[in-house]
Amino acid sequence: MPANMNRPHHARKTRSCSPEKTARTRQQIARAALEEFSAQGFARASISNISKRAGVAKGTVYNYFPTKELLFEAVLKEFIATVRTELESSPRRNGETVKAYLLRVMLPAVRKIDDASTGRARIAHLVMTEGSRFPVIAQAYLREIHQPLQQAMTQLIQEAASAGELKAEQLLCFPCLLLAPNWFGMVYNEVLNPAAPVSTGDLFEAGIGAFFR
Numbered sequence: 376m377p378a379n380m381n382r383p384h385h386a387r388k389t390r391s392c393s394p395e396k397t398a399r400t401r402q403q404i405a406r407a408a409l410e411e412f413s414a415q416g417f418a419r420a421s422i423s424n425i426s427k428r429a430g431v432a433k434g435t436v437y438n439y440f441p442t443k444e445l446l447f448e449a450v451l452k453e454f455i456a457t458v459r460t461e462l463e464s465s466p467r468r469n470g471e472t473v474k475a476y477l478l479r480v481m482l483p484a485v486r487k488i489d490d491a492s493t494g495r496a497r498i499a500h501l502v503m504t505e506g507s508r509f510p511v512i513a514q515a516y517l518r519e520i521h522q523p524l525q526q527a528m529t530q531l532i533q534e535a536a537s538a539g540e541l542k543a544e545q546l547l548c549f550p551c552l553l554l555a556p557n558w559f560g561m562v563y564n565e566v567l568n569p570a571a572p573v574s575t576g577d578l579f580e581a582g583i584g585a586f587f588r
Contacts, residue, residue: 401439404429405453408446413497417447417505417512444511451519454498458484462527473535474587478580485557486576489564496575499558500565528553540588556582 392400407428411420420443426433440446465480467473488495499516506513529550535541546552560575 400431400435401449402453404431404436404439404446405449408440409450409453409494409498412447412450412501413494416501417443417509422446444509444515447512448515448519450498451515454495455519455523458524472538472540472587473531474540474583477531477583477587482576482580482583485579486574488557488561488575489572496561496565499561503562503566525551525554535587541586542588543586546586553582553586 404425407425407430408420410428411425415421415424422436422443423433425446426436429436436446440449461484462480467476471479487493491497502513502516506516532541532546532550532553536544536547541547556578557575560573560578564572564575
């Protein structure tokens with residue numbers, strides 16, 4: 376059942392804002408929501424707290440995001456936009472192997488998973504722990520985060536295979552194995568043993584070494 380967040384039903388006056396200001400406000404709210412979701416989880420997240428974190432009126436949050444599900448989706452889009460910018464700003468160089476590219480560009484991005492300030496592992500943890508109660512957030516994570524990243528990795532795997540750079544041909548059949556160390560790291564650190572975390576980046580780097588020449 377969609378979370379309506381007890382939205383007030385009284386009419387509001389609307390003001391026209393520039394596209395730039397609208398985009399900034401959406402981003403501001405999304406970043407505040409990431410902090411709130413990371414701290415409280417999806418079910419306990421408070422729109423009042425999000426509005427305070429964002430420095431906007433509560434009604435402004437509702438105007439941009441009528442439901443909590445839409446707000447969570449905005450957080451995911453903000454996250455994937457950041458990752459996409461990181462990757463697109465560093466395209467593969469002429470003659471660069473897939474392994475070298477993954478080590479140069481993807482590995483630094485993966486290492487940020489363990490940086491609590493990014494909220495990346497916490498959001499994945501939230502999906503794992505609350506996705507069964509709120510399937511819409513699991514579906515949003517699959518659509519906005521996992522599938523785009525997996526498609527990009529699958530393309531790289533195919534390019535590596537064509538260039539004879541694969542050590543393990545099984546990766547062509549199971550491309551999800553390339554990102555599997557990331558998931559293990561997040562599950563281990565967030566759920567199984569947060570007191571003695573492993574380096575998700577080191578796990579990913581080991582996988583790169585095992586899969587690519």
